[in-house]
Amino acid sequence: MRTAAVVGVILLAPATFAAPQTTSEEYLNYSVLDTAPASSNVLQSDVLAAAAAINQQIYQSITNPTQWKKCNRNNAIYRREWAAFSTSEKKDYIKAVQCISKLPPKTPKEKCPGCQNRYDTLRKECGYKGYQPYYNWPRWASNPAASPALDGSATSMGGNGLGGDRCTNQTFYGIPTQAQPLIEIPHGAGGGCVNSGPFSDWKVNLGPVFTDVTCVAPNPEQDYTNGLAGLGQNTRCLRRDISSWTSSQWTNDQQVTQLLKSKDIKTFWYDMQGGENAFSNNFMGVHTAGHFTVGGDPGSDFVSSPGDPWYFYTASTPVTYANSHRFFFHHGQIDRTWWTWQNLDPKNRVNAIYGTVFLADPTAANATLDDSMNLGYAYPGTITIRDAMSTLAGPFCYSYI
Ligand SMILES: [Cu+2]
Numbered sequence: 078m079r080t081a082a083v084v085g086v087i088l089l090a091p092a093t094f095a096a097p098q099t100t101s102e103e104y105l106n107y108s109v110l111d112t113a114p115a116s117s118n119v120l121q122s123d124v125l126a127a128a129a130a131i132n133q134q135i136y137q138s139i140t141n142p143t144q145w146k147k148c149n150r151n152n153a154i155y156r157r158e159w160a161a162f163s164t165s166e167k168k169d170y171i172k173a174v175q176c177i178s179k180l181p182p183k184t185p186k187e188k189c190p191g192c193q194n195r196y197d198t199l200r201k202e203c204g205y206k207g208y209q210p211y212y213n214w215p216r217w218a219s220n221p222a223a224s225p226a227l228d229g230s231a232t233s234m235g236g237n238g239l240g241g242d243r244c245t246n247q248t249f250y251g252i253p254t255q256a257q258p259l260i261e262i263p264h265g266a267g268g269g270c271v272n273s274g275p276f277s278d279w280k281v282n283l284g285p286v287f288t289d290v291t292c293v294a295p296n297p298e299q300d301y302t303n304g305l306a307g308l309g310q311n312t313r314c315l316r317r318d319i320s321s322w323t324s325s326q327w328t329n330d331q332q333v334t335q336l337l338k339s340k341d342i343k344t345f346w347y348d349m350q351g352g353e354n355a356f357s358n359n360f361m362g363v364h365t366a367g368h369f370t371v372g373g374d375p376g377s378d379f380v381s382s383p384g385d386p387w388y389f390y391t392a393s394t395p396v397t398y399a400n401s402h403r404f405f406f407h408h409g410q411i412d413r414t415w416w417t418w419q420n421l422d423p424k425n426r427v428n429a430i431y432g433t434v435f436l437a438d439p440t441a442a443n444a445t446l447d448d449s450m451n452l453g454y455a456y457p458g459t460i461t462i463r464d465a466m467s468t469l470a471g472p473f474c475y476s477y478i
Contacts, residue, residue, distance in 0.1 A: 102139055104132045106421055107338060120215050122333040126413065129420035130476055136423035137469050148474035155478045156409065159210040159226045159234075166207055167225075167232040171275045173205035174386055178279070189283075189308045190298065208475070211409030214328035214367060221370050222266075222319045226406060229273030234386055234406065238317040238373050239269030259356040262369055263322055270314035279315045281375055281384040283308060288378040290316060315385055316373035327366035336363060337418050342429035345418050349411070363414065367407040413477045416468055427467050 105128035113124045138145045162170070177199055199205040210226075217224035222237050229236020271277055285293050286307040293316075298309030326332075339345035347353045351362035361369070368382055375384040419426045433441035434448060446463035464471040 102135065102424070104135060104421075104423065110334075120213075120330045120333075122215055122330055122337060122414075122417070123213070125334065125337050125421060126417045126477060129417040130478070132423050133416075133420040133467075133469060133476065136420070136427070137467075141470055144470055148469050150476075152474065153469060154208050154475035156208050156211060156413070156475055157478050158213045158216070159406065160213070160216070160224065161478070162207075162210060164232055169205060169207060170199075170210065171232070171234075173199045173203040175275065176203035178386075188304075190305065190310060209409055210406060211413050211477070212406040214324065214363060214370075214410055215330040215333050218321075218324045218329040220321055221324045222321070227319060227371070231275060233274045235271045235276035235279065235315070235317070236273035237265070237319045238267035238271050238315075240266050241269065260359050260361060262320055262372070265318045265320045265322070265372070267316075268318040268373065269316060271317050276315065276386050279386060280312050281315050282310055282312050283384055284311065284375050285378050288374055290374040290377065293374050313374070315375075317376060317385070318372040320370055320372055323361065323366050323372075324370040327361040328363050328370065333363060333414065336414065337421065339418065342426070342431040345415075346431045349414070364411060367410070371407075416477060419467075427470070428463070430462065430466075 107125070109124055109128045110121055113119060113121060134150050138149070159167070180202060212224070212226050217226075221227055222229075225232065226234050227236060271279065284296055284307050286296070293313060294311060296307045296309050296311045298305040298307060300306055336345065336348045339348055347362075349362050349364050351365050352358075352360045356365075369377060371385065373385075375382050419429070428446060430444060430446060432444055433439060434444045435441040444462060446466070447461055449459040449461050450465065451459045460472065465473075467473075468475050
């Protein structure tokens with residue numbers, strides 16, 4: 078009864094995620110889905126995210142009252158979906174992204190000869206007052222090109238690439254490499270340079286490293302022994318080939334809900350990344366599918382995809398899952414999905430960790446909560462994985478709506 082009442086509140090007033098006043102540790106779990114309306118515009122994955130928001134507040138206020146005084150529901154930052162931003166909030170964000178792309182890079186030239194700008198400190202140096210948006214995959218899974226983030230309007234992150242200019246001799250994008258694709262993604266309606274929206278003059282400078290787009294000149298730095306491969310300057314247009322084929326199959330509400338029901342962190346980790354036997358039975362997972370929803374260059378190139386403002390990322394490489402960046406449209410939703418999974422069972426999951434210290438290298442050491450992370454030249458200082466696990470318990474103080 079209590080669960081049903083709480084879910085009713087969530088559905089009626091999604092902006093008011095006030096944890097019920099309680100002193101008992103009683104958490105909402107997947108059973109909230111049973112009380113959600115069977116047919117409506119409400120996504121099951123959003124119902125679980127709302128339950129997670131409430132659970133996190135209960136957990137923090139009861140288990141960590143000292144921290145709760147410093148970071149609580151009244152002063153936490155709430156990250157919202159791009160579609161929920163007002164026109165002026167969208168324009169402010171876009172203006173800050175354009176501003177920061179014109180600032181000089183912090184990485185020394187000898188470490189990254191092609192680095193032409195930097196994407197960090199939107200707020201510090203470009204006067205942005207808002208917070209990072211995310212893109213809610215399932216809401217736009219059937220037609221991502223129509224989403225407010227990708228519709229090519231003045232308040233989007235740019236639209237599709239021009240059609241008829243696919244710049245490839247293949248009829249599909251391949252995963253994970255061009256040589257032996259395990260999933261063949263048919264081309265969408267785009268493929269050429271993005272010519273609509275505020276980023277139609279966006280320049281991509283780094284890469285390519287692993288791309289299917291065959292007419293892009295190779296990067297001038299090809300040496301894999303000196304750490305510079307792909308980091309030479311290779312200025313070109315931003316290309317996209319938005320793929321509803323990908324998003325409608327692998328980032329729909331049913332897929333995301335299934336991921337959120339993963340019983341442990343190992344299952345969750347693999348499901349998100351494309352399965353334990355990567356990409357077998359065409360299973361792509363939300364992470365890979367989110368990248369290939371936009372595709373193109375550098376979007377189809379995992380290594381240099383941050384060059385697309387859609388991913389909007391600093392120049393560092395994630396070293397563990399826990400190090401996944403808590404930023405940006407696609408990766409913001411990755412973070413929100415992880416945060417939801419954690420807070421569906423906060424007692425057992427806030428510090429659940431899986432994987433090695435180097436992405437895609439199972440022979441590397443297992444990551445532990447005591448490992449520290451840094452963002453290289455992009456941001457000073459280090460943080461332990463332990464301090465980065467919770468969005469409310471460590472130095473961050475944010476939640477999701
Ligand atoms: Cu990614």
